[in-house]
Structure formats: structure tokens, C-alpha cells
Amino acid sequence: MFLKLLQQFRSRLVEHIDGPLLAISLALMLFGLATVYSATYDANNRALSQLLNMLVGLAVMWSVAQLPPQKLMRFAVPLYVVGVVLLVLVYLVGVKINGARRWLPIGFTRIQPSEILKIAMPLMLAWYFHKYEAALKARHFAIAFLLLLVPFGLIAKQPDLGTAILVGAAGFYVIFFAGLPWKVMVGMIAAAASAAPFVWTVLHDYQRKRILTLIDPTTDPLGSGYHIIQSTIAIGSGGSFGKGWLEGTQTHLEFIPERHTDFIFAVFSEERGLLGNCILVTLYLLLIARGLMITANASTLFARVLGGSISLSFFTYAFVNMGMVSGILPVVGVPLPFMSYGGTALVTLFLALGILMSIQSHRMLVKT
Template sequence: MSAVLEKPPIWQRAAPMFQGFDGPLAFAVFLLACAGLLVMYSSGFDHGTRFRDHGRNMLIAGAIMFVVAQISPQRLMSLAVPLYTVGVALLVAVAVFGIAKKGARRWVNVGVVIQPSEIMKIAMPLMLAWWFQKREGHLRPLDYVMAVLLLVAPVGLIMKQPDLGTSLLVLAAGLSVIFFAGLSWKLILPPLAVGLVALVLLVVFESQLCAPGVSWGILHDYQQQRVCTLLDPTKDPLGKGFHIIQGMIAIGSGGLLGKGFMQGTQTHLEFIPERTTDFIFAAFSEEFGLVGNLCLIGAFVFLILRGLAIALEASTLFSRLLAGAITMIFFTYAFVNMGMVSGILPVVGVPLPFISYGGTAMVTLGLGLGILMSIAKAKRLVQT
């Protein structure tokens, strides 16, 4: 009788929580986390407690990933509308009585000070995936219009703060869902063509458009300055162009194999601004060179391909759209960060996933990974 009532060991009771975890995805994250800790130690060992705090943030993100992975996709779908509604309400609260710092109104006090725009990075793809799941099998053009409206409202509120970097991430996540839901290429190609023409005209007429006193109207002054600085950073090499110029110098000086671990002169002589956050890719490039960059990019490509594979294998439309959008968030983070540090995109304050210092971004990444793990687990458990 006692043998029947005896509880199994704790490891046997905990084992089901680990079943179905996606090994290749976990391996990709492990590689990126190791790279992040390595470069953070080099660039931040003399920067207060950055290295220790970065490790702590990684552990928190890992715990969040593990907890979220236990939530089924069906349960996640039920959270879509409430989370989106709360997120938009908080963005409105920011616009009305938010806390302003350094000329930006991005925070609100609800007992604790939070940045609601971070919620929308996850709430947006959840909401749109829910929207298309409910209309599976009988999608109409009006449904896509409504999806765009659901996307434009929070993106507009975030841009108003202003926060161009976060608004781009939320926009990319939402557009990914709409694209994966089957939006026709006939509707995608015209905006791309217009954007390409606008880019060419911007480069050709840079001297006139970026002349003193010229205002574009559609962008804030600081955003216009960032675009103009990207086009010609040498106009203000010790001011607005300093970040881009120093980032490119660090990347170029790394050469093929890099200067070696903790041997980066641009990094340790503090020429690279924000060397532990937005511009950490420059510090990594200087010390590990082109070979290190290719390895890092390879790890990101592996992570993205694995996320897309999870999306492709998902059993429901909601899971497929959500996994695809979360994966594209990782792609956008990495592409925009590397692009702005390399001088091919404007500086917009987007961190490099798992590499850059930042607690809020790490929590968002943990949530995203947890969702991917949840979708992968659901598929594997169905198969078994």
C-alpha cells in the first residue's frame, strides 16, 4: 500500500515540463548567449556591473522562456485580445499623462514605471494571428484592411512618443503576420517600388533635402537628422556623425581575424559610443573580425531558419502566423542593429538580440522564445 501511495521522484514529476522542447532552437540560443557573454565581458568588464547584470538578465529571460513554453498555443490565443487591449490603453495613457525623459514620452506609472510599447512587440502578432485564425477559410479584402487598422493604431501611438526603433519592430511583426496570412504580391510590390524610388531620390537630392532649415514634416527633427547623418556622416564627424564613423572604423579595423579577445583599441579606449548596448556589434567586429562576424551571422540565420521551420510545421493557422511573426522579430532586431552599426541604416536604438545589454529587450526575447517553444512542443506532443 505504501508503495502505491509513494510519490515519484521530483525529476520524474518535472520531466513532462521538458518534453517537446526544440533542441535545435535551444542550441542556437545557447550559441548566441555564449557570444553575448563573451563580448559583454570584454566591452563591459570595466563598465560597472554590466557583465554580471547581463548574465542575470539572460537567466531571467531563460526562466520566462521556460514558463511561457508550458502555456499551450490555445491558451496564448485566448490572451491575444486582452493583452492587445491593455497594451493600446497603456499607450493612450502614455500620450495623455506619460513620463517624459530626454525629450521622449515613453513611460507610464501604474504603480511601477513601465514602457507599454514593449508589450506591443508580443501583443501585436498575437492579436493579428488571432484575427486571421477566426477568419480562416473565408478571408475577404476587408479583413486585411481591418488587420492594417489594428496595426496602424499602436504603431502611430509609439511613433508619437517618439520611438522610431520600437515602432519599426512592432510594424515589422504586424506586417509579417499579414504577409504570412496570404496577402497578395500585387498589393506588396507597389509600396516596395514607391519606397525604392523614394530612397533613390533621397540619395540623389541629399544635399538639397538635408540643407539647413529644410524640414520634411513627416519625421521629427532628430529622426530627419539621423537619416541625413547616415547619408553623409562626415558633415558632423564629432557630433551627430560620431557614432556611425566610429562604428565603421571599429568594424574595418577588425580585419579578417580581429584584434583578439579584449584587444580592441576602439572599444577599450572608449571611442565606440554605447559599446555595451546599441553598438556592441562594432566591439565584437573589432575583436573577432570578419570570421567572427560570419559565425555570429550564421548563428542568427540558424535561429531564424529554425523559427520558420517551427512555423511551417505548426498545426494551426494561429500557431503558424505567430511563430512566423516572432521569428521575423528576431530577424528585424539583428538586421536593423547590424545595419545601423555598419552605416547602411539610420541609428534607431535597436539592440542586438542576446548580445546587447538591456533587461527589457531580454525579457521580450525570452517571451518570444517561450512562444516558439510552446508551438514546437504542441506539435511534438500531438505527434507522440
Template sequence: MLDLRRFTGRDMRISDKLMEFNWGFLLLLAVISSMGFAMLYSVADGSFSPWALKQMVRFVVGAGIMIVVALVDLRLWMRIAYPLYAIALVLVTAVDIVGFKGMGAQRWLNLGIIQLQPSEIMKVAILLALARYFHGLTLDEVSRLKNLIIPLLIIVVPVGLVVKQPDLGTAILLTVSGGVLFFAAGLAWRYFILGGVAVLAAIPVVWDRLHDYQRNRVFTFLDPERDPLGAGYHILQSKIALGSGGVFGKGFMAGTQAHLNFLPEKQTDFIFTMLCEELGFVGGLTLLALYALVLIYSFSVAMQCRNQFGRLLALGISVSFFFYVFINSAMVMGLLPVVGVPLPLVSYGGTAMLSLMFAFGLLMSVYIHRNLEIARGNNAFW
């Protein structure tokens, strides 16, 4: 039976951990989320329902989850990393069997009281599993071919299931985030070169297997004007909204593209466009600056951590968060093809919000236990 006393409270009291908790970081997340609440309030034409109030409640619940997760000893998270990954994998697999469709993709599970998107949970679980695995290897062991089979399977299996939903954006995020942990663990450059060559060679095969709408997204990215009322409509309206906002915007709740319903999915994927239309270049730059502060702090936590598990976990969370922000903001600007990647803490979505706050709780646990030394090697887990 698992003795929790081995992992909690032995080295630090709860009161000490609460003192170590970076409340300023939580405040920063609250400020970013508040910008999302304001936009969701505006989307609903000055009403807290159906989006803003629910998102506020989710953030409060997420903040509670973040604090609880942060107070748990980092060694416990390392020990249960594989079971958490297994649970996430079962949920992702269940989507293909009993999941229901929304916006053309089968990505959600209906659990009665809540609707769950397991791929969002997998984004965190895959980082935990890889961080634990690579913690158990020395630098020389990381690049041995036999030691790469398990971490590759950790990535490939859920990516294959997510692609089948289909959710190409999330699949790319899972792959890139996992690849970064391979790099951070010290994998030799020759494997990345071989991987790059393999990706280039696989492009014709992947292209042939893409859905028609996915190919259209690529064509639209290259030339949005080819179908302005069809496939190119979303990105063209997004660019119009971005440009019409100017330097200071049209004013809160005064965005014409959004409120006249020219802008699609303005509460989720295109919420950054709405923000820029109403608050202008200054508003958009402010949000990106706040995101930059989150990233700077996250990377600093990774650099301060004295154990490999915490260092890799913090780095994985930081990189995953960066790609969330980068892909969504670049997508609505027309710099990347349109994919279903929400803007973290701002876009409407329950599972995305709660899983991200859980991830930030893990990041804070790494920070609180940054001076904890955990022995390397396979026996370190036990």
C-alpha cells in the same frame, strides 16, 4: 470563468511537454547571450557591474518565462491573444501620459521596481493578435476589403503611438512584422502593390513631419563625412572600430575604440561593433552564424505546425527576430541609417530580453503543439 483544464494537460501531460521541449534551442540562446555577457563585462573594464550581472539575471528569469510559456497549451494563447494586445496597447498609451524620457525619447514607464519599455511588449502582442485574427479567416476571406479593417487598426494604432514617442525604428519593425503576417495569411498581391504605391506617395509628407535629428540621420547615412564631429560621429567611429578589428580582432577587452570611449552606446546599439573590434571578423561571423541557426529552427517550427494560428505566430516571431538582427548589424556597418534597435540577446536591456524570451516561449509552445489541429473560422476561439 475560464477553465484552465480545457487548455492545459488535456492532450499532453506536463512531463510529456518537458520531453518535447527543445533544450538544445535554449542552449543555443544561452550561447548567444553569453557572447553578450562577455561584451558587457568588457565594456565595464572587467567588471560584472553595472551591466553584465544584471543581464545574466535577466536571461535566467527569461529562460524560466520561456519554459513556462512553452508548457501552456497553444489554444490558451490563442484565446487570450486579444486581451494581451489590449494590455500592451494600454501600456504604450500610458507612455505618452506618464512615461519618462531617456536618450531623447519618451519610451519608458517607471513601475517602481522595474522600468518598462511597452513598445517591446507590443512587438509580441501584435503578432499574437494578428495570428489569432487571420486564423479565424479562410483563404478567400483574407482578401476581402471589409476583413482588412481590423488587422490594419491592430497595426496602425500602436505604430502611431510609437512614432509619437518618437521611436521610428520600433515603428518600422512593428509595421514590417505585421505586413509579413498579411502576406503569410494569403493576402492578394494587389494590396501589397497598392500599399507600396501609397508608401512612395507618402514619403514627402512623412519627410516633412520628421524631427530634425531624424532627417540628419538620413543625411548622415548618405554622407557621414558631412559632419564628422556631430551627426556623423557615431557611424564613423563604428566603421573605424569594425575595420580595426581585422580578421581575429584586437583581443578580449583590448578594443581601443570602445575602451577609450570613442565608440558611443557600446553596451546597447553598438555592441556588435565592439564585438567585431575585439573578436574580429571571425567573432562577428560566428555570432551571425548562431543567429542563422535560430532563424533556421524558427522557420522550421512554422513549417511543421499543422494549425494556422501556430504557423503564423511562429513565422511572425521568426521574421521579427530576423529584422532585429538585420537592422542593428546593417546600421553599425553604415548600410542603414542609425535607429534605436538593439541586437537581440546581446545588447543590454531588460524589457527587450524578457519580451524576446517570452516570444521564444511562444515559439516553443508552437513546436510542442505542432500536431494540434485547431478548427478554422470565427467560432474556433470559443
């Protein structure tokens, strides 16, 4: 009787969990924990607290995986509306920290509404396309872009280019998978290229500086170039096999800034070398591949475009972060998924995993 109960509980526990996704994310989390430990053990160690974040994240993932996609759909509009309203409030009455208005004070603490949009954005657009699935016309795409641009603009205005890019990309992936005509895409790329000079003029000084610094970090070795210079030194000096766990001199002598958050990849890379980097990239590739596989087999348009967007979002996070830390992309505040320390970002990632698992687990139910 007890055994049966346990078995029931076990099957209930794993029923909607995707094995490969869980395995890959657990592997990434182990790397992440070890790296956070190394990055922070000198002073106040964050590994335990990151472990707690992960447990919370896993619980969120499990919960979301239990919900069929149709139920997720119900959250789309309210979440999006709340998110945008909060962004407007940030714009009007937000707290300014370090020259950026990103936070909204709510009593004892403050929240960052742009974080909500990371999920709400693709959810909203997926819902929208699903709603007009039968007869998708050009105007639907136009409205989708409009729905995308409002929060994107508000976040970029804060300014928070990193989050804006993540939100914008997540939304764009939905539009892409919903079938945005190739012609339009080519046209947009052409338009973007020709608009670049204009964009340059509306960019904030610090954003321009980041781009200039990327082209030549040595122009500002003590200012904005410092991060990139020190992180590339860390990566380069790691060599093939790295300096060994806890042995990174760049890390432990505090040359790497933000070493347990946005620049954690430099720590990892210095201590684990090219071999570690290849394993890490492979893990991300597997994660994305599994996500895309799930997406390819999804039964509804909503599930497909949402799953596709989430899978590619993992790519955006990983690529933008590793690209900036290794000096081929400008420095924008994007964490490395499952590696960087930070509860909110981690919970968002697990939420996304949960959605993918939900899609995978509920595909049969919908189909019949």
C-alpha cells in the same frame, strides 16, 4: 524511486523545449555575455547582471513553452488592448526624457508600454486572422492594417522609430503570412516609394538628421555622425580575426558610445573580426531557419502566422542593428538580440522563443 522521480522531473523539464533553438540561443548568449563583459569590465561590470537577466529569460521561456498555443491565444486581445491603452496614456501623460515621451510612471518606477506591443501585436493579428480563417476577405486585411497602424502610429509619435519599426514589422509579417495578396504588396511598395517625400516632411528633425548622417556621416562628425563613424572604425579596424577579447581599443578607450547596449556589435566586431561576425550571422540565420522550420510544420493558422512573424522578427532585430552599427541603415534604437545588455528586451526575446517552442511541441496535439 528517487531516480525515477529525477527522470520524471528531467523529462518534465525538457518535454516542451526545442533542442536546436535552445542550443542556438545558448551559443548566442555565451557570445553576448563575453561581449557585455568586455564592454563593461573597465567600469561597472554588467556581465553578472546580464547572466541573471538570461536566467529569468530562460524561466520565462520554459513557462511559455509549457502553454499550448490555444491558451496563448486567450492573451491576444487583452494584451493588445492593455498595450494600446497604455500607449494612449503615454501619449497623454507620459514622462518625457531626452525629448521623447516613451515612459509611463507607475509609482516607484516607470514602464515602456511599447515593449508589450512587440509580442502583443503579432499575437493580436494572429488571433484575428485565426478567427476569420475560413473566409479571409480584403476587409479583414484592411482591419488588420488598422490594428497595426494604431500602435505603430502611437509609438512612432513618441518618437521611438526603432520600436515602431520592430512592432510594425512584426505585425506586417503576420499579415504577409496570412496571405496578403502579392498585388497589394506591390501596390503598397509603390505607394510607399511615392509617399517618401511626404514622409520626409513629417519626420522629426533628429530622424531626418539620422538619415542624412547615414548618407554622409562626415557631415556631422561630432554630432549624430559620431556614433556611426566610431562604430565603423571599430568594425573596420577589427579586420579578419579581430583584436582579441578585451583588446579593442575603440571599446576600451570609450570611443564607442552605447557600447554594452545598442552598439555592442561594434565591440564584438572589433574584438572578433570578420570571422566572429560570420559565426554570429550564421547563428542568427540558424535561429531564424529553425523558427521558420517550426512554423512551416505548425498545425494552425494562428501558430503559423505567429511563428513566422516571431522568426522574422529575430531577423529584423539582427539585421537592423548590425546594419545601423556597420553604417548601412540609419541609427534607430534597436538592440542586438541575445547580445545587447538589457533585461526587458531579453525577456521579450525569450518569451518569443518560448512561443516558438510551444508551437513546435504542441503541433501534434492540435492536429489530432
